Amino acid sequence: MAKPGLPQGTRDFGPEVVRKRQYIFNTIRSVFELYGFQPLETPAMENLDTLMGKYGEEGDKLIFKILNNGLDNADKHEQARADFEKVLEGKNVKGLTERALKYDLTIPFARYVAMNHGQLTFPFKRYQIQPVWRADRPQRGRYREFYQCDADVVGSNSLLNEVELANIYKDVFDQLGLTGFELCINSRKILAALAEYCGGAEKMTDITIAIDKLDKIGLDKVKAELAQRGLNDDQINTIEKYLGISGSNEEKLQRIGVLLGHLETGKKGIEELDFVNRQCAGASGGSLVIDFTLARGLNYYTGIIFEAKAPATVKIGSIGGGGRYDDLTGLFGVPNIPGVGISFGVDRIYDVLEELNLFPEGVYTGTQVLFFNLGAEESKTAFTTMQDLRKQGVRCELYHEPAKMNKQFNYAEKKNIGFAVIIGSQEIQNNSAVVKNLKTGTQETVALADLSNKLFI
Numbered sequence: 001m002a003k004p005g006l007p008q009g010t011r012d013f014g015p016e017v018v019r020k021r022q023y024i025f026n027t028i029r030s031v032f033e034l035y036g037f038q039p040l041e042t043p044a045m046e047n048l049d050t051l052m053g054k055y056g057e058e059g060d061k062l063i064f065k066i067l068n069n070g071l072d073n074a075d076k077h078e079q080a081r082a083d084f085e086k087v088l089e090g091k092n093v094k095g096l097t098e099r100a101l102k103y104d105l106t107i108p109f110a111r112y113v114a115m116n117h118g119q120l121t122f123p124f125k126r127y128q129i130q131p132v133w134r135a136d137r138p139q140r141g142r143y144r145e146f147y148q149c150d151a152d153v154v155g156s157n158s159l160l161n162e163v164e165l166a167n168i169y170k171d172v173f174d175q176l177g178l179t180g181f182e183l184c185i186n187s188r189k190i191l192a193a194l195a196e197y198c199g200g201a202e203k204m205t206d207i208t209i210a211i212d213k214l215d216k217i218g219l220d221k222v223k224a225e226l227a228q229r230g231l232n233d234d235q236i237n238t239i240e241k242y243l244g245i246s247g248s249n250e251e252k253l254q255r256i257g258v259l260l261g262h263l264e265t266g267k268k269g270i271e272e273l274d275f276v277n278r279q280c281a282g283a284s285g286g287s288l289v290i291d292f293t294l295a296r297g298l299n300y301y302t303g304i305i306f307e308a309k310a311p312a313t314v315k316i317g318s319i320g321g322g323g324r325y326d327d328l329t330g331l332f333g334v335p336n337i338p339g340v341g342i343s344f345g346v347d348r349i350y351d352v353l354e355e356l357n358l359f360p361e362g363v364y365t366g367t368q369v370l371f372f373n374l375g376a377e378e379s380k381t382a383f384t385t386m387q388d389l390r391k392q393g394v395r396c397e398l399y400h401e402p403a404k405m406n407k408q409f410n411y412a413e414k415k416n417i418g419f420a421v422i423i424g425s426q427e428i429q430n431n432s433a434v435v436k437n438l439k440t441g442t443q444e445t446v447a448l449a450d451l452s453n454k455l456f457i
């Protein structure tokens with residue numbers, strides 16, 4: 001019999017880990033709600049043509065395709081093998097696969113808006129917390145199944161949305177105690193102007209894909225890739241000059257203006273970055289950084305783009321990102337619905353909080369009170385008392401069988417339970433209980449009617 005195992009790039013989560021993850025989810029969800037966003041969920045799978053062609057050349061390769069049912073039919077084996085060979089060549093074969101696991105939450109959201117735009121009130125602000133799947137090479141901070149937490153606004157061109165999204169990042173990270181993060185922003189308009197300056201809009205994808213790898217492969221290899229993609233020495237030198245712009249946000253805007261401000265697209269991108277930078281000054285606590293090396297190689301971005309980076313002491317990179325996508329629903333036949341959104345990388349945020357020891361102590365606690373089981377009559381009284389406490393919101397449980405005190409104390413310690421309530425025959429007679437604080441070791445006898453007031457939980 002084969003040993004049980006997990007698919008590579010996936011994980012089980014035990015109770016302690018789930019509680020920590022829920023702490024992150026609940027923090028993000030509460031901030032989303034504070035800013036007026038509404039919850040939404042979409043299916044785990046989408047039609048393949050909904051996803052393909054939306055994420056660029058690199059992203060399309062990472063989409064998990066789902067085989068159609070019925071392949072166990074012997075008459076279909078030969079055709080299935082032929083179809084599968086076509087899939088391996090990158091072709092879409094309807095007879096073999098027509099659906100795929102969703103790659104992110106943005107494209108399914110755009111599909112939802114396109115299907116329901118007649119019933120939505122715009123601007124429509126939604127948040128979504130669900131798993132997504134990517135056929136990536138698993139490594140630290142990179143998984144094949146992981147959760148995304150997205151917030152998007154559609155139906156508005158206002159840059160105030162970008163300002164609010166930047167502040168959502170700050171509020172969430174502040175509440176998580178995550179100091180030292182950076183929120184980098186750039187504009188796809190500026191990247192489009194760079195492409196125009198280097199010979200034409202058709203070079204945009206080649207340039208952004210190469211620039212997006214700068215942190216991973218370094219400048220020399222980026223230049224080599226640009227050369228492989230057909231850019232000449234003058235164009236590569238211009239891109240190197242662009243990537244070398246440094247200084248304060250204001251200095252960077254001034255310098256990019258010298259390089260690209262004469263182009264209408266570049267001028268517009270600079271104006272948008274300047275607006276967001278000025279509106280966020282102070283409110284973002286200095287965490288907002290204009291970064292012209294930020295490219296985010298997804299084809300659907302059209303304006304401001306974001307990337308949240310973990311503190312430099314944690315070598316994990318991006319913990320969130322997003323941007324403006326002014327015609328994403330146009331991909332589904334519903335043009336002219338502008339949108340902008342951000343995403344939190346919960347799995348990476350978890351790793352950062354773990355490494356920096358930032359999870360609060362209370363996040364580990366499930367059961368707050370353990371009622372000891374001292375026998376049939378005693379456990380009956382304990383159960384009735386426990387039910388009263390549960391009605392008042394106290395999380396408690398009764399040990400499952402009569403056992404030695406040491407065994408029950410050991411159980412409470414392993415589950416990180418803060419209080420033990422002991423009701424023996426004498427306590428039944430007196431309508432009382434012994435309450436022991438398992439953290440401090442102190443204990444007192446309390447009337448059953450006052451029990452909830454005496455539990456310092």
